[in-house]
Amino acid sequence: MARRHLGPLVSFRDVWKRLSIWLSLILEYPSVLTVYRRHRADGFFAFGAKPASFRRLSEHEATKRLLALRRTPASSPGAAAFGSTLRFVADGAVLPTYLPVEEGAAAALGALSLAAADLYELRTGRAQEVEVRQTAAGLMTASYLYFYAQPSGQWGGCHGFDQTIAAEGSVKPQRKAYECADGRHIFLHGGFPKLKKGLTDFLQCECTVAQMSEKVARWNADELERAMQAKGLCATKCRTPMEWRASPQGQVVLGLREIEFRRWRGRGGARALPSRAARPLSDVVVIDFSHVIASPVVGRTLADHGATVVKVISHTRPRRELFDAETNHGKRTLTVELSTAEGRQRLWDWLKVADVVIDGYSEGVLDRFGFSMDRVIKANPHLVYLKSSCFGHVGPLSHGKGFQQNANFATGVASIEDEHLLGYQLVSQIDYATGFLGAYGVILALIDRQIAAMEGKAFGGLAVYASLCQTATWMMRLGADCPGFFNYVYRVTRLLWRGDRHAVSIGDLRYIPLQAAVGMSITPPLRHGFERWWPDDSPTEDLVPVKTSA
Numbered sequence: 001m002a003r004r005h006l007g008p009l010v011s012f013r014d015v016w017k018r019l020s021i022w023l024s025l026i027l028e029y030p031s032v033l034t035v036y037r038r039h040r041a042d043g044f045f046a047f048g049a050k051p052a053s054f055r056r057l058s059e060h061e062a063t064k065r066l067l068a069l070r071r072t073p074a075s076s077p078g079a080a081a082f083g084s085t086l087r088f089v090a091d092g093a094v095l096p097t098y099l100p101v102e103e104g105a106a107a108a109l110g111a112l113s114l115a116a117a118d119l120y121e122l123r124t125g126r127a128q129e130v131e132v133r134q135t136a137a138g139l140m141t142a143s144y145l146y147f148y149a150q151p152s153g154q155w156g157g158c159h160g161f162d163q164t165i166a167a168e169g170s171v172k173p174q175r176k177a178y179e180c181a182d183g184r185h186i187f188l189h190g191g192f193p194k195l196k197k198g199l200t201d202f203l204q205c206e207c208t209v210a211q212m213s214e215k216v217a218r219w220n221a222d223e224l225e226r227a228m229q230a231k232g233l234c235a236t237k238c239r240t241p242m243e244w245r246a247s248p249q250g251q252v253v254l255g256l257r258e259i260e261f262r263r264w265r266g267r268g269g270a271r272a273l274p275s276r277a278a279r280p281l282s283d284v285v286v287i288d289f290s291h292v293i294a295s296p297v298v299g300r301t302l303a304d305h306g307a308t309v310v311k312v313i314s315h316t317r318p319r320r321e322l323f324d325a326e327t328n329h330g331k332r333t334l335t336v337e338l339s340t341a342e343g344r345q346r347l348w349d350w351l352k353v354a355d356v357v358i359d360g361y362s363e364g365v366l367d368r369f370g371f372s373m374d375r376v377i378k379a380n381p382h383l384v385y386l387k388s389s390c391f392g393h394v395g396p397l398s399h400g401k402g403f404q405q406n407a408n409f410a411t412g413v414a415s416i417e418d419e420h421l422l423g424y425q426l427v428s429q430i431d432y433a434t435g436f437l438g439a440y441g442v443i444l445a446l447i448d449r450q451i452a453a454m455e456g457k458a459f460g461g462l463a464v465y466a467s468l469c470q471t472a473t474w475m476m477r478l479g480a481d482c483p484g485f486f487n488y489v490y491r492v493t494r495l496l497w498r499g500d501r502h503a504v505s506i507g508d509l510r511y512i513p514l515q516a517a518v519g520m521s522i523t524p525p526l527r528h529g530f531e532r533w534w535p536d537d538s539p540t541e542d543l544v545p546v547k548t549s550a
Contacts, residue, residue: 006148006157007510008500014161018496021165024422025096025492029485035417036098036482044241044412048477051103054090054134058110060103062477066111066258066440070118071447073455083127084117086110093483094138094494096423099413100478102138104433104471106517107478109137112440113518113525116280116305119447120523122454123277129521136517139499141432143512146500147326150508163322168425173209174199177238177409177416184221185416187409188212189234189402198233229400232362236402241412241476249469250411252395258474259441259466260393264377266460271355271382272453273446279306279523284446286356287347288312288331292403293428294468295360295388296327297435302356302442303330304514304525310334310350327435329509330527338369347371352380356442360388363399377461384445386464388438393465404431407468413475423492430471438466 009015039045051060058067072081088106095101110132117128139146147160174190190196196207205211216224221237228235244250273283284307288299296311303309309331334350337343351357357376359366366372377383387393390402391410408414408429418424441464452459483491502516514525 006150006159007505008146008148008161008503017165018161021422022492022496025496026489028422029488031417032096032098032421032423032488033482035415035421036480038417039415040480042240044415045476045480047241047245048100048479050100050479050481054093054103054106055088057088057103057107058086060107060478062104062474063107063110065474065477066107066437067114069111069257069259069440069444070115071444071451073122073451082118082121084114084121084130085127086114086130086132089131089133091133091135092494093487093491094135094499095141095427096488096492096495097427097429098480098482099429100475100480101141101427101429101433102134103478104430104475105141105436106132106134106137108433108436108440109140109514109518112301112436112443113520115440115443115447116523117520119443119450120277120280122447122450123273123275123280126522128523129519131519133517133519135494136502136512139495139502139512140514140517141428142426142495142499143432144322144326145426145495146503146510146512147322148510149325152508158322158325160322160326164426167322171419173207173212175405176209176212177419178213178216180219180221180224181217182220185238185409186216186219186221186224187236187238187405188216188228189236189406191234191403195234195401198231199228199235202228202231202233229397232401234401234403234406236406236410238409238416239412240415244411244473249391249395249397250473253392253467253469253473256392256394256465256470258470259437259444259464260470261441261445262463262465264381264460264462266381266452266458268381268458268460269456270449270452270459273450277306279526280443281305281307281446284308284355285353286310286358287334287350287354288358289366290328290358290360290388292360293323293327293431294404294434294466295358295386295438296323297432298360298386298388298438298442298466299358300327300330300527301436301439301514304527305443306523306526307356308332312336312347314338326511329511338371344369344371348379351376351383354380354383355446357383357385358388358438358442359386362401363389373463377463381460382449383461384442384449384464385461386438386442386466388434389465389467391469392467402468404428404468407472411469411472411476413472430468430475433475434466434468434471437471438464441466 149158151157190199203215286309290296311331391397445462
């Protein structure tokens with residue numbers, strides 16, 4: 001029997017489900033407005049102001065902070081060294097939220113796309129016109145809603161809308177905020193089997209709301225956060241933005257830029273990218289250790305701009321099928337078991353010839369197998385090494401585990417009132433923006449390396465640090481604004497009934513490409529290929545790294 005074609009609105013059931021979600025979101029508006037007004041009265045949005053308009057987003061302080069990080073040759077200081085331009089196109093808001101998610105994603109996309117144009121100009125001498133479109137920039141933060149992979153061979157299909165509603169449209173006991181003995185709340189995230197078991201083992205209870213509530217209520221929030229984080233669990237005290245800024249970790253993050261860099265002292269010359277380039281990141285090889293959304297989006301975005309991205313996989317790691325597929329297509333895959341000497345040697349062969357490493361694993365995971373950042377960069381001093389984390393790379397929570405929801409509750413981007421809003425559940429507030437900012441940092445570092453090669457300067461490796469909490473803290477600079485009722489209905493209608501129009505169908509995939517949000521006059525983003533890595537095969541056997549003496 002033939003399997004049903006998967007796609008938007010291909011059956012009455014699909015139409016009915018989307019209509020029911022549309023109605024639920026419309027009926028939710030009074031709650032959204034109430035939460036917004038309460039947060040505004042409590043000073044949640046006192047740390048920024050909304051842009052005058054989307055078209056003028058480049059004039060906003062938050063965007064200026066990103067663009068101030070652009071790299072230029074010493075011989076031509078200042079942004080005038082490059083000829084590419086950036087503009088923002090207002091074609092309508094689409095997200096049912098009062099948070100500046102669209103503006104944050106658009107600013108990050110604009111900065112990284114302009115940096116890609118800068119690198120292309122360094123290599124070829126040709127400047128570009130870059131534009132970012134509002135609607136698609138917003139859709140990129142909920143792109144999993146529009147992702148479909150058709151059933152093929154031994155694999156089942158992937159239905160983005162249905163799987164999102166099933167996974168994100170409800171609150172689960174292992175992924176929920178609970179009230180503590182001191183009246184404060186703590187958010188627990190046990191979205192993977194090991195983390196879920198860790199929570200129930202720690203609390204010594206079954207995974208039910210009733211039992212977990214009873215156990216959590218015996219602790220004060222600060223004490224439970226410290227105790228659970230010490231056990232490697234994802235637990236975060238729910239803070240207001242004011243409390244976040246006053247907390248030890250918040251103070252540290254406030255002192256960081258949106259992306260941080262660490263430079264190793266170089267002894268040799270930098271590896272130059274060839275001047276002949278079809279794309280900004282042509283000839284760039286990326287080794288991708290990423291997980292869930294933010295760090296995989298870094299690699300996917302680099303692939304969109306021409307990099308060869310090799311996703312390192314292990315069949316023993318847990319997976320989230322929808323997010324794995326949506327954030328990793330456009331990459332090649334490399335099966336490596338680091339528990340074996342053969343696997344470790346194979347990875348060293350790749351790392352010695354790579355240009356970029358993306359490390360989105362928890363702190364210390366790669367170190368345990370001998371692949372610490374210092375050791376990897378010592379083996380290949382031409383590397384750009386991105387480290388993505390939840391709370392930041394320094395500070396008392398720098399080793400803490402967490403996902404987007406943990407960062408949202410830690411920084412005050414979300415509160416316990418938001419947790420029960422369907423619109424909040426459907427939209428990624430900071431995951432995708434963090435991925436875009438991470439990609440921006442990588443491209444800036446590659447520009448640094450290219451300039452060093454052009455100017456004959458030494459280069460010893462460059463680390464890039466991005467985190468969910470850095471992104472959340474930065475995004476608060478964009479203020480907040482709850483749309484009126486009719487504007488809200490307009491947004492919900494466009495999200496659910498017109499968002500699919502921005503998707504493309506290629507092979508057995510349907511997805512929203514980066515090109516829908518970003519226009520570049522010479523090198524528009526392009527994405528090729530889709531490899532499913534859950535079968536026991538090794539699609540990259542034909543890609544064998546060549547050892548060099550460089």
